[in-house]
Structures are given as structure tokens and as C-alpha cells.
Amino acid sequence: METNSLLGYALLGLLHQHAMSGYDLRKIFTTTAMGSFSDSPGAIYPALKRLEGQGLIRGTEEASTGQRKRRVFKITREGLAELKRWLTGPVTRNDIIRGLGTLMLRFAFMDQVTGPGHSADFLRCFAEQIAAYLPELERFLEANRAKMPLSARLALESGIQEYALRLKWARTAITQYEPGKRNRV
Amino acid sequence: METNSLLGYALLGLLHQHAMSGYDLRKIFTTTAMGSFSDSPGAIYPALKRLEGQGLIRGTEEASTGQRKRRVFKITREGLAELKRWLTGPVTRNDIIRGLGTLMLRFAFMDQVTGPGHSADFLRCFAEQIAAYLPELERFLEANRAKMPLSARLALESGIQEYALRLKWARTAITQYEPGKRNRV
DNA sequence: AATGTCATGTAACTAGTTACATGATTTA
């Protein structure tokens, strides 16, 4: 069972949408809302090489529109299987603590790859984990608020607010997957 | 001018609060709201070594409460200068795009290290950058909402909501630094 | 005697950073 970095899964997920070159992928990271990923060639080309080495994607040379030849990558069956495996993994307490970015990326790909049924399940686990973690943070704040400098307390409150917001978001999002709504893309 | 990772600055900021051992720092990462950092010895001990090599902290052996000897680290003048340099750097568009974690850590240390006057300035820059980025994300959503799968759209909306929340938070936080309020710790 | 907690550290591996190199084609 292979392991990949978040960047690797991001590339895999994007290549599942449609085949693309490394350059296309870089442009996605520079010009769309996926700007949290680095668009540097030193990150993307080696990552594509690794994915290809694992047999998860396959690149084919293509005579491009005039300029230099481009390598267009498409996801393989193995790649799709690995992407599904990643998407369907459990939502752990650790995932929540280490930051929600990974989980949000997983969710973003979910409808397309594993279908809306699974997305709703994911949201339920997501909400459950946050609902468990949030009171811990709140208890920590109350226990320490007196001894904390203002900016430290404000920063912590901001973090708590973020988790609270995501919980509310998840609960609203779940309703969009309810039967009766036409939820297919 | 030295460069350090986020972990390096986190350690520097914590050691500015008071001198501690590597083990104490690890415990902070496991037991407090700073859980986004790894508490693994393979991360922390080498990071402390690097900081000491740069002259930013200094460790002294200490006969501990019974068990094995511990090395207690304290920040040096150079370390404090470097921490201040990091805290007072500009708030860039890139800082906002790459994730708010780094900026929130900077802010958390700010009152103690550079004083409440600077914290308010920081919040104004922070709010300004978010206020500039947010409409870009919103335009992207509107331009793509039709072609996006439900889960992808929801994920993007969640991201937008987060930025909106942080903007509101920053504007509220600024008022807590206004003259007339007793804002010293 | 075995396990747990305090406490520090290293080694092998992985992946990301910045910066550079290359090269074709198009536009100013």
C-alpha cells in the first residue's frame, strides 16, 4: 500500500477530472482557489514522476500547439483505486487537530470519485470529530484565559471559531445530500 | 539573516515565554491547543539543535527531579531579535493564500514580544489582505459554480466562509486594542 | 521482572524549497 503526500493526492484528484500536463497542473495552483499548493516545478514534476513510478498515472508525449512537446498524464486504474482508498479512509481526531486542509481536499474530490452517498457519510464523521474536539479547546481556553496575553487569547478564540464554523458548515452541507434533493452532478 | 521553519519559530516563541526542555516543549504540542505541531522527538530535538547552532537559544544541563538529566533551553538576545524580525515582517498576499496558520502563530506571540501597539497594526494589515483576497475567491466561485460537483462547491464555500470569519474576527479584535481600553496584560 | 514515565537523541528515508538549465515559439 503506497503512501503519498497531500500534493500527490491533489495531483491524482485533478488528473481524475481529466488528463493534463504538469504545466496545466501548475496553472491550476497559480490561478484557481487551490493556491495553497506550491506551483513550483521543483515540487510538481518530481511528484508526477513518483506517481508514474508507482503506476498511478501514465504520461504520454504529445505534439503541442506549437511550443515545446508536452507530457499529458492520465490516471490509471491503480491510481483511481489509490485515490478511492485515500478518500474513503476514516476521519480521525488527528486529522482534525493537524488542520482541516487535508480533509477539505478529500471532500472536494469526493462526489466525483466515490459518489454523493459517501460524501454524506464523510460529513457525518467530520462533524462528529469536530463536535468532540471543540469542547476540549473551549475548556482549554477557559482554564487559561486569565494567564494568556490578549493576542494569544484572541488567536485561540479565532481557532475555536473556525472549528465551530466548520461544524455548522458540515451540518448544513449534510442536508444538501438528503434524499429528495437531486444531488447528482 | 537566518531562516527558520514554522516549528523553529514556534519553539523560539515558546522559549521566549520561559526557559524549557525539549520534553516540556513536546508536552505543549501534545497537550495544549498547539496540537497542529508534531510532538515527535525526531522533529523537536534536531530543531532545537539548529536553533542552538544559530545562537538563537542556549541549552544548559540540569540535574532534574530524579530521572535522567534534562537540557533546559533559554532564548538569547539574538534569538529575541530574530523572533521580533519574524513577527514584524509584512503580511503578504501569499501568507494569506498559503494558509492562515503561520499568521495566527505570529499573532499569538505578538503581544508578549513586540507589544500591543504592533498587534493592532498587524491586525489591520491582516484584515486588509483578506479583504482584498476574499472577493477574488467569491468571483472564482460564481464563475465556476455551475460546472462544479456539489462537494467541490461546498468545500470552496467553506474556504470562503473561513476567510470571511477571520476578517470579521480581525475587525473585532482591533477594537480590543483601541485607546481607552486597558490592553496591557 | 516487567512495564511505565521521564528524557534525549540518531538514522534512513521522503518530500519540498530555491534556483538554475534548457529549448521552442511568439510578440514587442
Added chain:
DNA sequence: TAAATCATGTAACTAGTTACATGACATT
């Protein structure tokens, strides 16, 4: 001809991951 855009790639460096090693003392 200089610069911009398309397009791929490498090299040196940095830092983090997991896993292991060590060792003292305390508890069961």
C-alpha cells in the same frame, strides 16, 4: 533582438517522518 510564454526538468539544500536506541528511576 530582447523579452515573454509555453513547457519540462535537475541539483543542492532543508526539514520533517517513522522507527529505533539509550538510560534512569518508579511502580506493579
